[in-house]
Amino acid sequence: MVHPINSNSIENSLNLFHQMYRIRMVEEEISRRYPEGKMRCPVHLSTGQESIPAAFSLSIKKNDFVVSTHRGHAHYLAKGGNLNAMIAEIYGKETGCSKGKGGSMHLIDLNVNFMGTSAIVGNSIPVGVGLALSAQLKGTDQISCIFLGDGAVEEGVFYESVNFAAIRKLPVLFICENNLYSVYSPLTVRQPEGRSIAKMVKAIGLETGTCNGDDIYSSQKLMQQSVNKVRSGKGPCFLEFSTYRWREHCGHDFDNNLGYRSEKEFLEWKAKDPLLNLEESLHKAGKDLSKKVDSIKASINSEVIAAFEFAESSKFPNQLEAYHEVYAKEELPK
Amino acid sequence: MTQKTFSAAINEALHEAMQADPTVICYGLGVTDPKAVFNTTYNLEKQFGVERVFDMPTSENAMTGVAIGAALNGIKSVVTHQRIDFFLLAMDQLVNGAAKWHYMFGGQCSVPITIRLIIGRGWGQGPTHSQNLQAWFSHIPGLKVVMPTTPKDAKGMLLASIFDPNPVIFLEHRWLHNTLGEVPDGNFRVLLGKAKIVKAGADITLVAMSYMTVEAIHAANYLEGKGIICEVIDLRTIKPLDWETIMNSVTKTGRVLALDSGFTTGSVAGEVIARVAMEKFSALKSAPQRLAMPDVPEPTSPALTKGFYVRAANIAEKVIEMFGRDTTDVKKDLSEPSPHDVPGEWFKGPF
Numbered sequence: 001m002v003h004p005i006n007s008n009s010i011e012n013s014l015n016l017f018h019q020m021y022r023i024r025m026v027e028e029e030i031s032r033r034y035p036e037g038k039m040r041c042p043v044h045l046s047t048g049q050e051s052i053p054a055a056f057s058l059s060i061k062k063n064d065f066v067v068s069t070h071r072g073h074a075h076y077l078a079k080g081g082n083l084n085a086m087i088a089e090i091y092g093k094e095t096g097c098s099k100g101k102g103g104s105m106h107l108i109d110l111n112v113n114f115m116g117t118s119a120i121v122g123n124s125i126p127v128g129v130g131l132a133l134s135a136q137l138k139g140t141d142q143i144s145c146i147f148l149g150d151g152a153v154e155e156g157v158f159y160e161s162v163n164f165a166a167i168r169k170l171p172v173l174f175i176c177e178n179n180l181y182s183v184y185s186p187l188t189v190r191q192p193e194g195r196s197i198a199k200m201v202k203a204i205g206l207e208t209g210t211c212n213g214d215d216i217y218s219s220q221k222l223m224q225q226s227v228n229k230v231r232s233g234k235g236p237c238f239l240e241f242s243t244y245r246w247r248e249h250c251g252h253d254f255d256n257n258l259g260y261r262s263e264k265e266f267l268e269w270k271a272k273d274p275l276l277n278l279e280e281s282l283h284k285a286g287k288d289l290s291k292k293v294d295s296i297k298a299s300i301n302s303e304v305i306a307a308f309e310f311a312e313s314s315k316f317p318n319q320l321e322a323y324h325e326v327y328a329k330e331e332l333p334k
Numbered sequence: 335m336t337q338k339t340f341s342a343a344i345n346e347a348l349h350e351a352m353q354a355d356p357t358v359i360c361y362g363l364g365v366t367d368p369k370a371v372f373n374t375t376y377n378l379e380k381q382f383g384v385e386r387v388f389d390m391p392t393s394e395n396a397m398t399g400v401a402i403g404a405a406l407n408g409i410k411s412v413v414t415h416q417r418i419d420f421f422l423l424a425m426d427q428l429v430n431g432a433a434k435w436h437y438m439f440g441g442q443c444s445v446p447i448t449i450r451l452i453i454g455r456g457w458g459q460g461p462t463h464s465q466n467l468q469a470w471f472s473h474i475p476g477l478k479v480v481m482p483t484t485p486k487d488a489k490g491m492l493l494a495s496i497f498d499p500n501p502v503i504f505l506e507h508r509w510l511h512n513t514l515g516e517v518p519d520g521n522f523r524v525l526l527g528k529a530k531i532v533k534a535g536a537d538i539t540l541v542a543m544s545y546m547t548v549e550a551i552h553a554a555n556y557l558e559g560k561g562i563i564c565e566v567i568d569l570r571t572i573k574p575l576d577w578e579t580i581m582n583s584v585t586k587t588g589r590v591l592a593l594d595s596g597f598t599t600g601s602v603a604g605e606v607i608a609r610v611a612m613e614k615f616s617a618l619k620s621a622p623q624r625l626a627m628p629d630v631p632e633p634t635s636p637a638l639t640k641g642f643y644v645r646a647a648n649i650a651e652k653v654i655e656m657f658g659r660d661t662t663d664v665k666k667d668l669s670e671p672s673p674h675d676v677p678g679e680w681f682k683g684p685f
Contacts, residue, residue: 102438
C-alpha cells in the first residue's frame with residue numbers, strides 16, 4: 001500500500017523505514033550466510049512480517065515488558081535488543097545474549113525489558129501475563145506485550161492466559177501476527193472457516209483490533225492507540241495483524257516448491273511489501289528524502305555487517321560452561 | 335515447645351514468609367475457600383489481602399506461567415494445587431519454562447517460585463488422585479524437589495523453598511497433614527538438599543521420604559526387637575539429593591533398602607539403588623533392595639487396595655529376608671490396620 005509522504009509524517013516515516021529495513025537486512029543477512037553452517041541452530045525468520053514490529057517499536061516505552069516466540073528476532077530488535085548479542089547468540093558465542101545456551105529461539109535483553117522468547121508454541125503467553133501481574137502489584141505504569149502467532153491461538157494456554165488477564169484487568173497487549181500457516185499447516189485445517197480470531201477473543205472479554213499488516217500507517221495507529229488504552233488501566237487488549245512469512249518456516253530458504261502454499265500466493269503478498277512501498281514513497285517525495293533513505297540504508301548495512309563480524313570474531317564458550325547455571329545460586333540483585 | 339500439626343506448620347510458614355517479604359504472594363484453586371486447602375492457607379487472605387492471596391481460574395498451566403512471569407519481575411509466588419494430578423496440566427510451563435529459564439538465558443534471571451502439590455494414597459482416591467510423581471520432577475534439571483516428613487521440616491523447608499531463587503516442587507503427603515510434632519516459632523529455615531538420619535543404626539540403611547519415613551520408623555522399631563538395628567534416612571529433599579549421607583550410611587551398614595511412595599519403575603528408590611551399587615559395591619554385604627508402589631494405577635475400591643501399599647510389615651519382611659532369616663511372624667506381628675486405607679481415625683474423607 002503506497003501512501004504519499006506529507007511533511008508532517010516525514011520524521012515518522014523515516015523512523016518506520018529505519019525499523020523495517022533494519023529487521024529485513026538482519027534477517028536477509030542471516031539467510032544469506034546460513035548455508036555456511038556456522039549458525040548451528042534453527043532460525044525462524046520474519047522476512048515479510050517487519051511492519052508489525054516496526055509499528056510496535058515506535059509505540060512502546062523502554063521499560064515496558066515484551067515476550068515473544070521462536071520467530072522472535074524482529075521483536076527483539078524492535079524493542080531495542082542488542083543486535084551484536086543476538087547474532088552472537090545465533091552463532092553460539094559467549095558474547096551471545098544467552099551466552100550460547102539458548103540460540104535463536106531464546107533471546108533476551110534485560111536492558112530493554114525484552115524478557116525472553118520460547119521455542120514452544122504458546123509457552124511465553126502466560127509469562128507475559130505474569131509480568132503484567134507484577135506491574136499491577138507494584139503499581140507501575142508498565143505494560144506487558146506478548147507476541148504470538150495464529151497457531152498459538154489454538155493452544156489451551158492461550159485461552160487460560162487471556163481469561164486471567166481479563167479477570168484481573170491486567171495491562172497486557174496481545175499482538176497476534178496471523179501469517180496463515182503453522183509450519184506447513186494452513187489456517188483452513190486448524191480453525192473454522194470464516195471465524196475471526198479477534199472476534200472470538202472479543203467474546204472472551206477483551207478489547208480487540210484488527211489491521212492489515214501491510215498498511216504500515218494503520219498498523220502504527222492501531223498499535224499506539226492500543227498501547228495507550230492498556231497503559232491507562234482499561235485492561236488487556238488483543239490485536240490481530242494479517243501478514244505473511246516469505247521464507248520457509250524454519251531455515252534460510254524459500255519453500256514454495258514444497259506445495260503447501262503456492263508461488264502465486266507468495267508473489268501476491270510480496271507485491272504488497274510494506275517496506276518496498278514505503279521506500280518508494282520516500283524516494284518520490286523529493287531528493288532530500290531520497291538521500292536520507294540512502295543514508296539510513298548505508299548505516300544499517302554497515303551495522304549489520306559489523307554485527308556478523310562481532311559474532312564471528314567472538315569466542316565460543318568454554319565447554320565446561322555447559323554444566324553451570326542449572327540452578328541460581330543466590331538471590332539475584334534487582 | 336507446643337505440638338502442632340503438619341498443616342498448621344505449613345500455615346505458619348506461609349504467614350511468616352508473607353510477613354517477612356511483601357513480594358511473596360499465594361494463590362491456587364481454593365486457597366481462600368472455607369476449607370483453606372486442608373487448613374494450610376487459613377486466614378492468609380484476611381491477613382494479607384486479596385491482592386496477595388487469591389483464588390484462581392481452573393487454569394493450571396497458564397497460572398504456572400503467570401508465576402514465572404511475575405518472578406522475572408521480583409514476585410515470589412507460592413502456587414497451591416489440591417492434588418498433584420491436576421498439576422500435570424502445567425508440565426509445559428514447569429518443564430519447558432520454569433526449570434530452564436535460568437539456564438537457557440545464560441543465568442541472567444531466576445524463577446523463585448514454589449509449587450505446593452498434595453500427594454497421597456488410600457480412601458478411594460483412585461488412579462488420578464493418588465499419584466506420587468517425585469521421580470518425574472527429579473528427572474528435570476533446574477527443579478528442586480522437596481518432600482518433608484515432620485511438621486518442623488514442613489515449616490522450615492517451605493520457608494527455605496519460598497526464599498530459594500529456583501523453582502521448587504514442594505510435595506505434601508495427605509497422610510502427614512494431621513501428624514503432630516514440635517515446631518519452632520519464627521522465620522527459620524531448614525536447608526534444602528540435606529537428608530536427616532532420623533534413627534541411627536549399624537545393620538542396614540533404610541532410605542525413605544515423606545510418608546514412607548513413618549512406615550520405615552515403625553518397621554525399624556519392630557526390627558530392633560528382633561536384634562536388627564536400622565539406620566533410617568529421611569531424604570527430605572529429592573533434588574538435589576544428599577548422596578553423602580546415603581553413601582556414608584551404606585559404608586557403615588553394608589546393606590540398603592530404598593523405599594518409595596511412587597511407582598517402582600523409574601523411581602527415586604531405583605536411582606538410590608543404582609548409585610549405591612555403582613559406588614559402594616564392595617561395601618555391600620547383600621544385594622540392595624527397594625520397595626515401591628507396584629507398576630499399576632492405584633485402584634479405588636477398598637477391596638482392591640488391601641495389601642496394595644508398602645507398609646511397615648513389608649519393610650520388616652524385606653529386611654529380615656536380606657539377613658536370610660525367617661519372616662513367618664512378621665505379618666502376624668505387624669498386621670494391616672483396619673480400615674487399611676486411612677492414615678488414622680481422624681480421617682473421615684472425602685479427601
